[in-house]
Amino acid sequence: MKHTETDTSTQSVKKLSCFLADSEDLVKEAQALRYRIFAKEMGARLKTESEGLDYDEIDEYCDHLIVYDNIHRKIVGYTRLLGQDQARRLGRFYSQEEFELDQVLALPGRFLEIGRTCVDPDYRGSAVLTTLWSALAQYASAGRFDYLLGCASITPGPSGYAVDAVYRHFDARNMAPPGLQVKPTVPVPEELRCGRDESGIPPLLKAYLRFGALVCGEPYWDKDFNCMDVFILLPLEQLQERYSKHYLRGAQTKEAVSVFA
Template sequence: MLRLRKGRYSARFAETAADLSACQRLRYLAFIDGSGADPREDGLEADAFDARCRHVMVEETRTGTLVCCFRLLTLSDGGEITSCYAAQYYELSALQAYEGRMVEMGRFCIHPAHKDPDILRVAWGAMTRFVDDEGVEMLFGCSSFKGTEADTYMDAFALLNERHLAPKRWLPRVKAPAIFPFAQRLKRRKPDLKRAQQGMPPLLRTYLLMGGWVSDHAVVDRDMNTLHVFTGLEIGAIPPARARLLRLAAN
């Protein structure tokens, strides 16, 4: 049972239907409301994968306000990779050979009215505890950029191409009908590092600081009004100093 309390915030698994609905409402607020994506009549952002996942809630301890949530789908190894959410958008046959336990982290969001960086630290502390408890060897998911106009993020994509592409043995191939092939288009572009960092989603920045890697293309997801890249992180490759910080956050 996941229970983690740090300062003003605590993390736990969703336990009831009401908990899941709270997560889906926060996801709607973060991903749909005001984003340009098609609205949902019930005010929930939900899909068929919710029933297969465990949902982590980060709450403000004093008020019980839900400030962050994400979901976890555990796979015994790469042989189950075609059953994950990301497999709808990426051809992941290269990862079928992966022998270790994997977990897909999805629908990560922080309440737009709450900017405290400790929220992200507690979320990663909860994730670290889960990874350690479950013996997970690879963490993966889709990291989203707001909107579907790639021109907004050219320096960020150029930086991903220059420094953070997946190892060839794990590289996802194209499956989605609408993509931005940034590795091909931006071969010769040198990124402006300041603009690149400004355009990079916070979750993706954290993955990259830990040694994460991405697909060589972004998927244009018009349903969610985002561009997203497949993102992977091999737990054993996290730099020792980063791993120590994560485990401090998890204890």
């Protein structure tokens, strides 16, 4: 897929660009970033650990959206995108491995799943996530998707997984109605839950909620990735509306954003 870059910077070199990885080398670099975040930082047990990469059979069906630091020449942000047509060829969405999604997938419209979202630790709190989300909104609009779906992780704190504390932070407007509640295939074991509020809502999940995403029930226990996954559903008309209000103001960050065509 072609991309063009809108330069909102007065500098001769744009610091950040966001585009679909268009070479095997870029995809492998993104998989190496995923490995550093999920295996080294979060403690995930990966079958591909010996290669220093995080990949699975789903990757070949996905588009890989990367944020690239043009000055230091490296990938600093990432998410993978699995559209409805790609999922049909694969035979499933990744989330269907963790949740029973029949009620959600019965909704009229087209679905886009995002996953493996991560940001280089040295770039957290910068414009990377803003750049990634603005490009994602454009990708979703170009593909005429109606819903964004995926999982957001709750990682362990000093006393365990603060699942209950995180859920207490959710606004009632962010909780899905009964007809859109999903069931995890592996519920969180009671002995791993703790009620202490140690870290608040994780940043990625907080971003979903800010855009109006729905939390669709109890989380899934992902033993391999050492985390609890919360299933979220976001009507993309809300993302487009909030994107236009919030991220179009991102021009003030003076970063480059890709426009997909």
